[in-house]
Amino acid sequence: MYKILEKEVFSPIIKLMVVEAPKVAKSCQAGQFVILRIHEEGERIPLTIADFDRKKGTITIVFQEVGKTTEQLGAMEAGDYIKDFVGPLGLPSHIENFGTVLVVGGGVGIAPVHPIARELKNAGNHVIGVIGSRTKDLMFWEDKMREACSELHVTTDDGSYVRKGFVTDVMKEIIEDTGKDNINLVLAIGPQPMMRACCNLTKEYGLKTIVSLNALMVDGTGMCGCCRVSVGGVTKFVCVDGPEFDGHEVDWLELARRGAYFREEEQRARERAKEEHSCQCECGGGK
Amino acid sequence: MNDGPKPRPDNAPKTQPQSKIVPQKNPMPAQDPVVRSKNFNEVALGYSPETAIAEAKRCLQCKKEPCRQGCPVEVDIPAFLKLASQGDFAGAIAKIKEKNALPAVCGRVCPQETQCEKYCTLGKKHEPVGIGRVERFCADWELATGVKIPEVAPPTGFKVAVVGSGPAGLTCAADLAKLGHKVTVFEALHVPGGVLMYGIPEFRLPKAVVQAEVENLKKLGVDIEVNSVVGKFTTVDQLMEEEGYDAVFIGTGAGLPYFMNIPGENLCGVYSANEFLTRTNLMKAYQFPDWDTPIKIGRKVAVLGGGNVAMDAARTALRLGAEESWIVYRRSEKELPARHEEVEHAHEEGVKFAFLTSPTKIFGDDNGVVTAMECLKYELGDPDASGRRSPVPIPGSEYVMEVDTVVVAIGQGPNPLVPRTTKGLEVSKKGNIVANLETGATSKTGVYAGGDVVTGAATVILAMGAGKVGARSIHDYLSKK
Ligand SMILES: Cc1cc2nc3c(=O)[nH]c(=O)nc-3n(C[C@H](O)[C@H](O)[C@H](O)COP(=O)(O)OP(=O)(O)OC[C@H]3O[C@@H](n4cnc5c(N)ncnc54)[C@H](O)[C@@H]3O)c2cc1C
Ligand SMILES: Cc1cc2nc3c(=O)[nH]c(=O)nc-3n(C[C@H](O)[C@H](O)[C@H](O)COP(=O)(O)OP(=O)(O)OC[C@H]3O[C@@H](n4cnc5c(N)ncnc54)[C@H](O)[C@@H]3O)c2cc1C
Ligand code: SF4
Ligand code: FES
DSSP: OOOEEEEEEEEEEEEEEEEEOOHHHHHHTTTTTEEEOOOOOOOOOOEOEEEEEETEEEEEEEEESHHHHHHHHHOOTTEESSSSEEEEEOOOOOOOOOOOEEEEEEEGGGHHHHHHHHHHHHHEEEEEEEEESSGGGOOOOOHHHHHHHHHHEEEEEEEESBBBBHHHHHHHHHHHOEEEEEOOEEESSSHHHHHHHHHHHHHHTTTOOEEEEOOOSSSSSSSSSSTTEETTTEEEEEEHHEEETTTTOOOHHHHHHHHHHHHHHHHHHHHHHHHHHHSSSSSOOOO | OOOSSSOEEETTTTTTTTGGOSSSSSOOBBOHHHHHHOSSSSBBEEEEEEEEHHHHHHHHOOTTTTTHHTTTTOOOOOHHHHHTTTTOHHHHHHHHHOOOOOOHHOOOOOOOOHHHHHHOOOOSOOOOOHHHHHHHHHHHHHHHHHHOOOOOOOOOOOOEEEEOOHHHHHHHHHHHHHHHHHEEEEEEESSSSSSHHHOOOOTTTTTHHHHHHHHHHTTTOOEEEEEEOOOOTBBBBHHHHHHHEEEEEEEOOOEEEEEOOTTTTSSSSSEEEHHIIIIIISGGGGTTTSSSSOOOOOOOEEEOSSSHHHHHHHHHHHHHTOSSEEEEESSSGGGSSSSSSHHHHHHTTTTTOSSSEEEEEEEOOTTSSSEEEEEEEEEEEEEOOOSEEEEEEEEOOEEEOOSSSEEEEEEEEEEEEHHHSSSTTOTTTTTTTTOOTTOOOOOOSSSSOOOOHHSSSOOHHHHHHHHHHHHHHHHHHTTTT
């Protein structure tokens, strides 16, 4: 059992938790993820390591409530226990001094981008950060990102905070201003459509772009193949060969389709959980 | 050979002391095929005490114990059958456990027909003794009445890490613990048991049986740390250099699924057998939405392959509600590598077979969901190096088979995680860890390996045997330290 030590509510649907998991904290690196299971009947879901504290033995996760498991997790509080929490999984981000790196976080993707930006800067890179969210209420970690990056640009889709525009609009301006030859690498993490749009943009400039793929997963150790995706025409397992890949090589359509395959079932599970939750007994709502 | 008259009980005394011979096995009570193909309850229901005694009494107590030579861990079969025949089930199970740490599992899933029972004297003219069935009864009897924990030697002060909690790892851990070593098992998944938990279906091996066996190991003082992927949170080298483990046993199995590498294999609705079975067994997708993990099945399922894994997947598909479940296999029925009993069960439950057939392409709809496969017919050509007649495609024989789900069950290889992160550990071309089969020793001092990770996908009992060998060698190694 893994204890939730802290909980922070960024918005009604985006939450942070600090979880006691010394084994994971001891060896994890930026870019890796964990798989957790809340309770005995629960699903195994992957979440990126947003931060860690080796001394305290803790892992920070930031998640968006999109379905049954993330909603149930969101309903848990500091002091509660998560049944299973395994990691670090996946390969760490490749960190070296590339020169100038454009680091982009969209939505809940701001969280996983943060430790990578920090490491890139520590490695001597000039890190230009771009973070964006749909609206002001969904923005978080602006302060942490400002610290992790050499410079930071903030945007909201609806213009309710700082400026109006998608992260790709800001990226385009930066690339034009800085000159594409002065940017050595792009890293983009966020919802699939956002990463895809970033890749479409950077392809025009011939800028290599690393993305972190969120394929459906079961075990996360290379045993089931559920997470497979075509990269450059070759089948890769996101959980062990990734999660980071060259975004220009990813078969985005396949990834999106595979991700949507269980949508009906996910919907059913979510509605059922809501019904259970709304019962008037003192069960605490769901499990 | 077969041209003589069939032995009849009334003319048998001329050649044999008839009083003792009972020509046929006591049948195993089983769920009706039609009923069971819709549920996940265990198919074989197990003997009653009376039947178990009657079956054990069939044993001739041969001096030469040929059955025993057929057992990879050399269980003293005649001795346990004798005890069982006297109704001394406690004695019988104690006898079995001298050699076999997981009898409730082995009694259910061992291929006895190619092991002990194959060599049984009775089997020459009649049916062999149902050794596995009596073994299962004794083990279940013990689980139901309370397990006696064997004695553990005083602590030696040595620490051993076991990587992987499949039958190889669990057996190795049990033997080392009994010898007084402090054993910690690291398991990647959230429950111990390996394939016994995630692969072999509930209807053949109830998960409660596996967990009961695991609980018994814990009582020996074995620590099992789940959610622990070696090669990720730590490495074999770190375990030995930083965590103070004196030796390591690697039993990480063959968990890497192979695919066909044909177009369309990444469409939705194409699963590896591992994913299909893991969702169902480990994550209990058959109880969705009470359990959270879903599985989608559709009307018609095609399972590619002909081994036990394929049979398990095809039978699972029926239970998940498929109207048709097909085994699509490149060779003919005779070459099916699956156990005869599993093929029989599959037939009885209504699994259909497309022999001499292999898919070349998988088609999908606008959402990327499987709709059909293009298949090629094969014929059997000349025997290959292994003596099996190899399948040769018939040109122009392509046809389209409509399917909603495809399960790829063409084999598994070793997971490269541990070999890749362990310095100086030799692996074969196929990625298997190279280990001496007689000692389990690898190219790295203090590191031993066994089970599927060494041999490639094999059997539970062979993995257990390798676990035993590893434990013995580790004990010798530590004793000399
Ligand atoms: C390596 C990796 C790292 C991730 N890191 C984070 C993270 O740091 N924060 C975060 O909020 N989410 C992250 N995700 C996504 C997260 O795993 C899913 O949101 C979660 O599994 C949804 O579970 P659920 O039961 O709440 O929703 P479900 O009911 O299972 O799904 C609801 C919706 O989410 C989509 N979905 C389900 N699983 C995934 C998935 N694995 N990836 C993307 N979409 C999915 C479904 O298609 C559906 O539309 C990550 C995914 C991967 C593979
Ligand atoms: C569907 C199916 C049906 C089968 N049916 C039969 C049958 O009827 N009879 C029979 O005799 N055999 C059967 N087999 C074969 C048998 O199950 C295997 O030969 C046996 O389980 C191998 O045991 P093992 O201990 O070597 O490995 P496994 O059982 O594979 O266990 C390995 C364990 O190691 C863990 N692991 C892997 N990597 C790591 C890591 N890096 N860190 C920590 N843990 C790790 C895995 O999660 C797993 O739990 C079947 C196999 C399958 C897949
Ligand atoms: S070979 Fe058969 S009959 Fe002979 S001892 Fe073994 S089980 Fe009994
Ligand atoms: S999640 Fe199972 S192989 Fe990647």
